[in-house]
Amino acid sequence: MDWLLLAEFSLVGLLSGGVLALIALGFVLVYKGTRVINFAMGEFMMIGAYLFWTANVFLKLPWWAALALTLAGIAVLGAVVERFVLRPLAGQPVISIVMATIGLGAVLHGVAEAVWGGANLSLPQLLPRTPLTLGEILLPGQVLWSFALAVALIAGFTAYFHLSKGGVSMRAAASDPVTAYAMGIDVRRTQRLTWMFAGVTGAVAGIIVASMTSLSPTLGTVALGVLAVIILGGLDSIAGAIVAGLIVGLLESLTVAFIGGQARDLVPYLVVLVILMVRPYGLFGTRDIERL
Amino acid sequence: MNILEAEGLTLSFGGIRALAEVSVAVPKGGITAIIGPNGAGKTSLFNAISGFYRPERGTIRFDGADVTRVPGHARAALGLARTFQNVSLFRGMTVLDNIKLGGHHRLRTGILGAMGYLGRAAAEESRLRDEIEREVIDFLEIDHIRDLPIDALAYGLQKRVELARALAMQPKVLMLDEPVAGMNREETEDMARFILDVQEERGITVMLVEHDMGLVMDISSHVVVLNFGQVIASGTPAEVRQNPAVIAAYLGEQAAKQRAA
Numbered sequence: 001m002d003w004l005l006l007a008e009f010s011l012v013g014l015l016s017g018g019v020l021a022l023i024a025l026g027f028v029l030v031y032k033g034t035r036v037i038n039f040a041m042g043e044f045m046m047i048g049a050y051l052f053w054t055a056n057v058f059l060k061l062p063w064w065a066a067l068a069l070t071l072a073g074i075a076v077l078g079a080v081v082e083r084f085v086l087r088p089l090a091g092q093p094v095i096s097i098v099m100a101t102i103g104l105g106a107v108l109h110g111v112a113e114a115v116w117g118g119a120n121l122s123l124p125q126l127l128p129r130t131p132l133t134l135g136e137i138l139l140p141g142q143v144l145w146s147f148a149l150a151v152a153l154i155a156g157f158t159a160y161f162h163l164s165k166g167g168v169s170m171r172a173a174a175s176d177p178v179t180a181y182a183m184g185i186d187v188r189r190t191q192r193l194t195w196m197f198a199g200v201t202g203a204v205a206g207i208i209v210a211s212m213t214s215l216s217p218t219l220g221t222v223a224l225g226v227l228a229v230i231i232l233g234g235l236d237s238i239a240g241a242i243v244a245g246l247i248v249g250l251l252e253s254l255t256v257a258f259i260g261g262q263a264r265d266l267v268p269y270l271v272v273l274v275i276l277m278v279r280p281y282g283l284f285g286t287r288d289i290e291r292l
Numbered sequence: 293m294n295i296l297e298a299e300g301l302t303l304s305f306g307g308i309r310a311l312a313e314v315s316v317a318v319p320k321g322g323i324t325a326i327i328g329p330n331g332a333g334k335t336s337l338f339n340a341i342s343g344f345y346r347p348e349r350g351t352i353r354f355d356g357a358d359v360t361r362v363p364g365h366a367r368a369a370l371g372l373a374r375t376f377q378n379v380s381l382f383r384g385m386t387v388l389d390n391i392k393l394g395g396h397h398r399l400r401t402g403i404l405g406a407m408g409y410l411g412r413a414a415a416e417e418s419r420l421r422d423e424i425e426r427e428v429i430d431f432l433e434i435d436h437i438r439d440l441p442i443d444a445l446a447y448g449l450q451k452r453v454e455l456a457r458a459l460a461m462q463p464k465v466l467m468l469d470e471p472v473a474g475m476n477r478e479e480t481e482d483m484a485r486f487i488l489d490v491q492e493e494r495g496i497t498v499m500l501v502e503h504d505m506g507l508v509m510d511i512s513s514h515v516v517v518l519n520f521g522q523v524i525a526s527g528t529p530a531e532v533r534q535n536p537a538v539i540a541a542y543l544g545e546q547a548a549k550q551r552a553a
Contacts, residue, residue, distance in 0.1 A: 165396065165399045168393070168396060169396070172382060172393055172396070175382050175383070175384070175385075176380065176382055176383075178344075178376075178380065179376070179380045179381070179382065180393075181344070181364055181365050181368075182342065182344075182364070182365075182368055182373075182374055182376070182380075183365075183368060183393055183394060183396060183397065183457070183461065184365050184366070184368035184369040184396070184397030184461065185365055185396070185397070186363070186365045186366075187365065
């Protein structure tokens with residue numbers, strides 16, 4: 001075994017896991033805030049990336065203006081989804097809501113193909129490419145910067161949740177909407193904000209992924225692998241989301257290095273399958289003990 | 293003077309009429325009890341007044357203003373605090389954190405505050421904490437459990453924490469839905485004492501739904517009796533106790549006639 005190769009691929013894997021952790025954060029925000037698993041998360045990423053492409057490449061706006069427009073646009077989309085897809089379903093069985101988010105994903109996918117076409121588009125390189133060398137290990141600049149961005153965003157959201165009034169309201173509303181409402185918290189507002197935040201994290205992750213690879217309507221499929229691993233870590237924990245992102249990044253990178261690129265998308269699912277067979281309640285999840 | 297007035301409230305679920313033209317006036321500074329057999333509409337009335345249900349007809353006036361169209365969370369911020377029939381605390385949080393959430397709506401610091409003005413947010417938070425220490429925790433004698441998680445508490449104490457959280461909202465009217473349900477004698481007496489203290493020392497108007505007739509007759513200044521979604525009697529505890537319609541509702545027509553004879 002080549003130890004240097006192992007070290008390099010492990011590091012690159014962990015670092016590229018930062019973006020995946022950002023995607024995971026999007027899932028966790030929505031689950032914590034509204035108890036919904038958002039199967040359209042990948043489509044939020046994809047639409048975000050397309051919006052950015054439209055503003056930056058098509059309309060030739062500077063990157064910062066394009067980014068601001070994209071985030072505003074995706075936040076509006078999040079709010080619209082909450083109002084017209086999720087809210088009418090409040091109180092319905094979980095399976096109906098899950099089906100609605102899967103349907104929403106299909107609709108967004110179709111809209112993207114109708115508007116932007118199915119061909120691969122490319123975003124400009126946004127992140128500096130200058131690599132960092134650690135002894136004999138070479139870390140690509142894009143991977144480093146994407147990791148730094150993801151860390152900054154995750155830290156920002158965590159601070160918001162714990163320090164601001166709005167964040168505390170969101171946590172309270174997530175833990176018990178009825179009681180939070182009786183405490184004077186506008187639960188509809190916190191749920192709307194939750195979806196807007198999820199859109200924003202998705203869009204940032206989408207732009208990063210698209211600028212490192214290419215942009216097509218299938219950009220969002222990466223989110224499904226992340227979802228599999230979050231279920232492993234526990235859907236309602238931000239720490240679990242970060243760990244999930246890093247695990248997927250590491251697994252994918254090591255698979256590419258030692259098994260081959262074709263197996264890349266397969267391995268995360270396999271690992272999840274095996275772990276869930278051994279620990280059906282997840283790695284960090286609590287074991288439900290039923291009292292008879 | 294009435295601090296709270298509901299007039300002609302009508303509310304139905306499907307074909308079932310939970311409230312039919314219910315009018316209730318809650319005098320300021322008193323303890324008003326809503327009683328009635330199971331399914332009489334007591335909790336529906338509470339939910340309509342606190343804004344959890346929207347009645348089809350009728351108006352609700354609170355503290356001189358019409359709040360019929362005001363959403364529930366905003367009514368809470370105006371000073372209408374309530375507790376729930378089943379204890380409804382944030383699980384997994386400590387007693388103190390639960391109580392602090394009651395004062396939450398009075399904090400001002402927003403999104404930018406968290407990022408830019410950590411100092412102000414901290415000052416505001418510590419002021420809230422001091423106030424809660426003095427006016428809620430000491431008052432309700434729950435100092436010894438402040439840092440315990442909710443799940444570690446006996447049922448009676450959980451009910452007291454819920455009362456504490458409602459008090460931290462600094463309400464004008466405190467609505468208690470079955471404050472002593474499921475409590476033993478001693479816990480019930482403690483709760484009765486706290487409710488009286490809230491009303492006498494704080495001047496907070498209390499409105500309660502309760503099945504424990506001993507408690508209701510002991511502490512209420514005013515009693516409203518509901519049956520099948522309608523008000524069948526109201527007045528002082530002594531008046532209500534003698535009312536034939538009330539006796540009929542509780543004991544059946546037969547018993548009412550026997551008593552009258």
